[in-house]
Amino acid sequence: MLLLLIIAGFQTSSAALSFFIYLIRKYPRVQKKTEIKLKNNENNQNLTMVRLYWLIYLDAIINEVLRFTSPSIGTNRKLMADYHLP
Template sequence: MVAGFETTSAVLAWFIHAMSEYPDVQHKMKEELMSVSVNQNLTLNQLDSLVYLDCVINEILRFHTITSGTVRTLTVEDRLPKSNFQLSKGDSVLMPFYNLAHDTQHWSIDTESFAPERFLNEDKNHHLYTLLPFGVGHRQCIGQALARFELKAIIARMLQRVTFGDGGPKINSGGHFTGLTIQPKHVGVTTGFS
């Protein structure tokens, strides 16, 4: 339940907060939606063609990394490739998703900027392991295709009907709290129907 529900709902909460903070991004997403469907019907092919929406989902997953990392336990001795650091059998190694996604060595556009366009431009060919929202290897997230599909369908449907706005500093101040997932803390948005 936690793996399948809390993760995707956290992304949606971050998404709603992001829309209230970045109206230009929201506007661009609405334009893209209008360009593929004027009557609000969406076929699978039309949903697939929403490239900017994919970029926004990737940027939410990069900027907020819903889980802070994952751990692997070594079954054999090994050395880290660059530093030659010795690792022993039984050692636990943390893969820190947030640090990787915000490491300026690996990204061209400022990692502290919310910039979905990075995935179309300078950061299009980012290193595979700098963005691991679903982990990697044998134990990577089993539900990632479903999660991406759910997110895309729900976000597209929401933005066809609703425009999110900033509810003001008292209630929409952001921040986060970390439980099993990283969740936004103060999300107070306005909703307009358009």
């Protein structure tokens, strides 16, 4: 998912990263858990694409930020009818 952010373009990427920073600062518990996951680094390895792939919590946060806020114009969703969860 992180690679998708990098490839998608700089404006949408910068908007998504801005939303990410804003929202992670808004929820300190999530920020702390993310820091712990990132610092849980065996043998002080550098962050590689393979290691980023296995950071499932970070991927979930990025997906939630993209779901919650739209980084590009014109992708707003509007509910056309009432929906009730079963």
